[in-house]
Amino acid sequence: MHAIILAAENGSQNDQFPNKPRCMLRIDGKPVIEHTLDALSEAGITKCIIVTGDNKEAIISLLGAAYKNTHIEYVSNDSPSPAGSMYSLFLVKDYLAQDDTILLDGSVIFEHALIADLISCPGKTAAAVAPWESWMDGTAVVLSEDNEISGFIQRVYRNSVKKEIFKSVNIYKFSKEFSADVYIPFLEAYIRTMDGDDDTEQVLRIIGLVDKFHINAFLLNHYVWREIRGTQDRDIAEILFARTSSEKLRLIFQHQGGLWRFPELLDFCYLTNPYFPTREMKEEIKAHFDMLLKDYPSGQAVQTRLGAELFGVSETNIILGNGTVELIKALSRVLGGTIGIIRPTYNEYSENLSKNGYITLRDWVPENFTYTTRDIEKFSGGYDALVLINPDNPSGHYIPRDGLVKLAAYHKKRQKKLIVDESFVDFTDTEKQPSLITQEILDEFPNLIVLRSLGKSYGITGLRLGLLASGDLDILAEVRGYIPKWNINSFGEYFLQCIGRYKKYYRQSCAWIAAERARFKTELEKTALLTVYPSQANFFLCRINGSANTKEFSEYLLQEHNILINGLDGRPGIPEDKFFRLAVRGKSDNDRFCEAVSAYKNKK
Structure with missing residues (x-):
């Protein structure tokens, strides 16, 4: 048995590596093709034919005539468009007829044990296939009850799957009889009539339409693999094969x-x-997907009205942000003086506030991660504003709302600001109304600034929604000056529009x-x-x-x-x-x- 690696394909012009062979991209410190040859060597394969394109010098320079115990022969695909694997395979058809073959796409990286297991799996001819997942696209296969491939589906796109199908991984075991009697005749006919700029599975799909053939499915349920088609695939493979x-x-x-x-x-x-959003709410958003994807969102004024309606306060007292991070950054640009920070804390506050040259941080680390309002009052002498996360992050420590109201009054009397992040307050079970975002509290304490992440509590972190509320209209005006007009996308806006129906x-x-x-x-x-x-x-x-x-x-x-x-x-x-x-x-x-x-x- 020998192996054939189809390695003529370079990265596309949209890639980070446009002129580099995909098989030469480095994963875990070495090129993909070396990972492939390692697996072949460990499986006892002593001969490998590599089809190169205009990248042949780089590959030959790297590998030479042998890699470990595997002898290497090269075949050059000099066609103007070598990307399709069909013509590359046509160039090595005589090798297919000489011996049983492990056929691989040079841009696929996989666990080394896969090759040895593929060789020993039932059937002389087999294809490696993986259960279809949402990130996949390309060629898919359907399996029979006998675990044989009963058909190929060309150009399946992500999330378009309506039945149980499997992804073709472009790793095959062909018996020489199958190659000589079935595959090569169809391959030759295809090349005579088409341009060869197609994938290996296209011939298999045609064979399945006109002839009875038996290809076992070798299921990759527990093997790690990745096809490297772009920069994102490379990044993911780096993690998978670290x-x-x-x-x-x-x-x-x-x-x-x-x-x-x-x-x-x-x-x-x-x-x-x-536990949220509910299935019904997600279905409602999905029903409007095309519209939300194509249409512009409203500007900040409309988003503000929606947020104000959700929390029952005046729109003059609220700002919507692309997550709380956008609001924290904007707030850090309008604050000055010394800011008190209770450690440990959410890093975004200390990191952003420390970047403002007009701000000095004063840290306090309470014992055993707990503290009372009285403890905070003792700490208050050395700052102009205090950042308090409640419930705290990462400790989960919580001060009831009555205590925070008293703390706001204490700071107001001393002309100090109290900045409270209540992103997790809805998860408390000690009181029914824990939030500080009420019109009465905002009006009474203009020194109070409340921030809140909607993503963490409403289960919509991908929508990036945050909120800042205060009775200090001047500071709100300054913060708005640093917020883009269209900072919330249409999906976030629609969520704010429909959330009222799902409050219960x-x-x-x-x-x-x-x-x-x-x-x-x-x-x-x-x-x-x-x-x-x-x-x-x-x-x-x-x-x-x-x-x-x-x-x-x-x-x-x-x-x-x-x-x-x-x-x-x-x-x-x-x-x-x-x-x-x-x-x-x-x-x-x-x-x-x-x-x-x-x-x-x-x-x-």
Whole structure:
């Protein structure tokens, strides 16, 4: 048995590497084609034919005549358009007829064990296929009850799937009999009548229409693989094939989100509401998808009215932002003096405020992550404004609204501003009306500025919606000066427009979070591995007991259970490398986390 690698294709002009062979892109420190040859060598393949295009000098210079135990021969595809694999395959048809063949697309990277397992799988002829996922496009296949390929579907696009289909991964095992008697005759006929600028599966699709053939499906249910068709695929492959868990974590957090690219990953790091929006609300937004995608959103004035209606305050007292980060940045540009920060805290405040040369930060680290309004009053002498997150992030510590109202009065009397971030306040279960965003409170305390992330509580983090409310009309006018007119997209605007019809379900979702939070805390404490701090948010601050640290624990969870957490190592106010913030998700996800914790404890 030998192997054939189709490697004539360069990156497109839209890629970051337009003139570089896709097979030469480096993943985990070496080119994709070396990863492929490693897998072939480990599977005992001693001969490989590589079809090159105008990139042949680079590939030959890299590999030479042999790679480890594998002898290499080169065939050059010098056609004006070598991108289609059909003509490349035509050039090596004689090799197909000589011996059984492992046929591979040079731009696919995969786990090394895949080749050996493909060779030993049932059937002399087989194709590697993967369950269809939303990010995929290209050629798909349909399987029979006997696990054979019963048909090819050309040009399937993302999210257009209406039945169970599988992605063709462009890795095949062809017997020489199949190649000589079936595939090559059809390939030759196709090349005579067409231009050859098509993919390998096109001939297989035609064969299936006019002849009976048997190709077993080799299912990649548990193999990691990625087809490198662009810069994004390369970035994802770097994460999937990172050599160490530490490097994988680093690369994931370097993305700062976008975890929908990794549907197999269970994320306990980023915060949202798993119970909202409801299915009905999502269906309503989907029904308007085309309109919202193509039409411009309204300007800031309309968005402000929608936000004011949601919270029952005057539109003169409110600003909508593209997430709270946009509002924090704008606010940092109009504040001055000394700002009090209670550590540990949400990094966006300290990072943005510290960039303003007119602001001096004064830190306070309360003992055991808890504090009272009296403690804050003792701290108040050294600042002009205090930033208070309530419930606090990452501790989940909470001060009831009455206490905050008294604190606002205390600061007002001393001509100090109180900036309260209440992004998680709807998850509290200690009082029915915890929010400070009421007309009465804003009017009474113009020194009060309230910020709120809607994404974290309403489960719409992808829409990027935040809010700032205050009775200080002058400071609101200054902040508005730094906010673009069209800062909210049409999807965010429509959410604000229709949320009123779903308020009852939103309140129920917050109650479910609170109930699940209590149950989850009990289950976590049963493991005896974690100290779980009381929380009124949709997350916990946790400390790892014993000798383990967060680096070791987070790497274990990612490597063994595909679970993502983020340690708080190095965060100001965190005393040691044993702390992490843990999101409260739905029951099944939370139970899976508890099982992973127990497995880690038993391993130790």
